[in-house]
Amino acid sequence: MARISGIVIPDNKKISFSLRYIYGIGPTASLLILQSAGISPDKSAKDLTAEEVNKIQGIIDKNFKVGGELKREIGKNVQRLKEIGTWRGLRHARRLPIRGRSKTNSRTLRGNIRKTMGSGRKSTAEKT
DSSP states (O other), rough: OOOOOTEEOOSBBBBBGGGGGGGTHHHHHHHHHHHHTTTTTTTTTGGGEEEEEHHHHHHHHHHHHHHHHHHHHHHHHHHHHHTOOHHHHHHTTTTTTTTSSSSSHHHHHHHHOOTTTTTTOOOOOHHH
């Protein structure tokens, strides 16, 4: 099991998919890393040599923010928005949707409570 940027990547998958387990690396970044390292994206993660793993680790450390460092930066950006009082910052503070239509399409953040005529009503069988 290879360990890259503090994350144990799965052995049974291709390396292009295994790198995506690292927070901050998606499909495009994964292919870019492998291309600059000179490794085939179709190669399995368990077939990597220690030298190839070190090469990937060096490229990630040099060019990308990943893991805890990226999460801290995102948190600082959100905190800055809250402090300067922007609309997005206020939406973050109230734990409401930041973008888009928030009346109907925000069930994840607002909870699955639908305030309609029949919601919360007891049926006639339950009343008696």
